Amino acid sequence: MVTQVEFDPAAFSLSNPDLIADPYPAYALMRSADPIHRSAMYGGSWVLFAYEDVAALLCDPRLTNNRATLPLKALPAGQRAEFADIVPVLDNWVAFFDGSRHWMRRRHMNQVCDLFTKDVLTRVIQESIDMLLDRWNGRHDVIADFARPLPAIVITRLLGSPWEDHEKLAAWSDRIAYLFGASALTVDDLRAGQAALHAFASYLREQAHEAMCTGATTMVTRMTSETTREFSFTVEEACAQAMLLMFAGVEPTRYLIGNAVHALDASPRQRRLVTFSERTRAIAVEEFLRHGTPVQYIGRMAAEDFTYKGHRIEAGQPVLLYVGSANRDAAQFPDPEVLDLTRRPNLHLALGKGPHNCIGAFLVRVQTAMALHSLLTRFPDLRVVKETAPISNTNLGFHGFNSLTVDTSAQRPDDQVGLDAAL
Numbered sequence: 018m019v020t021q022v023e024f025d026p027a028a029f030s031l032s033n034p035d036l037i038a039d040p041y042p043a044y045a046l047m048r049s050a051d052p053i054h055r056s057a058m059y060g061g062s063w064v065l066f067a068y069e070d071v072a073a074l075l076c077d078p079r080l081t082n083n084r085a086t087l088p089l090k091a092l093p094a095g096q097r098a099e100f101a102d103i104v105p106v107l108d109n110w111v112a113f114f115d116g117s118r119h120w121m122r123r124r125h126m127n128q129v130c131d132l133f134t135k136d137v138l139t140r141v142i143q144e145s146i147d148m149l150l151d152r153w154n155g156r157h158d159v160i161a162d163f164a165r166p167l168p169a170i171v172i173t174r175l176l177g178s179p180w181e182d183h184e185k186l187a188a189w190s191d192r193i194a195y196l197f198g199a200s201a202l203t204v205d206d207l208r209a210g211q212a213a214l215h216a217f218a219s220y221l222r223e224q225a226h227e228a229m230c231t232g233a234t235t236m237v238t239r240m241t242s243e244t245t246r247e248f249s250f251t252v253e254e255a256c257a258q259a260m261l262l263m264f265a266g267v268e269p270t271r272y273l274i275g276n277a278v279h280a281l282d283a284s285p286r287q288r289r290l291v292t293f294s295e296r297t298r299a300i301a302v303e304e305f306l307r308h309g310t311p312v313q314y315i316g317r318m319a320a321e322d323f324t325y326k327g328h329r330i331e332a333g334q335p336v337l338l339y340v341g342s343a344n345r346d347a348a349q350f351p352d353p354e355v356l357d358l359t360r361r362p363n364l365h366l367a368l369g370k371g372p373h374n375c376i377g378a379f380l381v382r383v384q385t386a387m388a389l390h391s392l393l394t395r396f397p398d399l400r401v402v403k404e405t406a407p408i409s410n411t412n413l414g415f416h417g418f419n420s421l422t423v424d425t426s427a428q429r430p431d432d433q434v435g436l437d438a439a440l
């Protein structure tokens with residue numbers, strides 16, 4: 018684990034293994050020593066750590082969201098040609114458009130996808146939670162047995178695909194996510210991401226074709242057959258959005274739930290706030306997002322040359338906005354290292370800010386609240402097992418656990434029992 022004293026700002030990288038389990042001391046040092054950091058990552062990029070800078074640049078039109086070529090930049094120029102075919106697929110993602118072209122696509126998705134319909138969402142989420150937790154008894158890996166499959170099943174169902182396919186879709190989506198989470202990408206990583214992208218696209222295309230023949234509906238067929246102010250997607254574009262929803266939704270939700278379970282274990286007196294009422298739970302979820310920020314940075318590219326606080330940023334340079342650090346900035350949050358499930362106001366940046374803020378924010382909030390509520394009401398004595406070390410994700414794009422063992426039948430500590438009795 019890194020301490021402020023021994024960390025060299027030049028060693029900051031998404032793939033630095035020393036930072037992965039606990040990047041927060043390094044962020045604190047970067048905020049005080051080098052908050053607008055020039056990095057060698059992606060052939061030369063800027064990394065910003067302070068809340069004020071991250072919040073300002075998230076809404077700055079001099080930066081573009083079109084970063085479909087970012088993974089390729091991790092390779093030497095001579096090795097990029099083999100992967101040129103992934104760029105047109107990624108280029109279709111709503112997330113990579115700017116201005117009115119972005120807004121038109123986003124509005125269309127808002128209107129035709131069930132991501133935003135509370136009744137549909139709560140039914141699908143609760144059925145998926147119950148299906149998973151009905152199998153629970155004793156010790157479990159809360160990631161493998163709950164936090165990983167849950168969002169995958171939910172999004173698979175919202176796409177209109179058979180839920181049993183969730184594992185396959187999540188595996189493809191993990192390989193695509195890796196391209197945007199790690200900075201030290203190898204040719205093999207790019208090949209795995211490329212194969213996953215093509216396999217996922219052809220799965221969705223085939224399914225949409227079948228649905229069109231039988232008159233069934235999937236998210237892709239809705240995005241292509243329905244129009245919003247005369248705008249509609251082609252099949253290729255709709256498949257790209259469906260992949261994006263899976264990629265963008267599965268990995269961070271998994272980490273958010275895992276990080277919350279871990280943080281609650283270290284702070285048992287606050288557990289009751291998760292089960293007490295819908296309102297206390299909603300406030301708590303915001304603090305889990307701030308304190309355990311799953312998406313650690315948001316990427317942009319400079320659309321033009323410009324100067325920001327004395328730093329000359331050149332067109333085409335990647336700009337990585339570290340929301341994971343901004344969310345722990347004492348200039349914005351009193352006692353930022355403390356998990357305070359009653360914290361208000363809580364203007365965290367975990368779901369972004371501005372026109373590109375997370376399109377799945379409603380789903381994230383509802384799903385996380387329901388997941389934690391079900392876990393803690395079904396298993397009030399749930400504890401993290403100390404003898405089995407948790408396993409962290411391997412890059413600093415996404416922060417959380419790939420494995421976290423819990424015991425549903427462990428004894429609660431005395432202070433928690435006392436608190437429950439008092440409430």
Ligand code: HEM
Nearest residue numbers: 112262265266269270273367368369373374375376377381
């Ligand atoms: C804990 C879970 C999640 C976190 C932390 C998260 C975080 C984020 C962040 C930080 C952004 C802003 C990116 C930017 O400014 O460029 C974003 C955008 C986006 N998110 Fe999420 N997200 C989560 C879950 C989801 C889910 C469940 C979905 C959908 C099923 C989703 C779909 C998207 C999409 C499509 C965008 C791009 C929006 C646009 O550019 O207009 N996310 N998310």
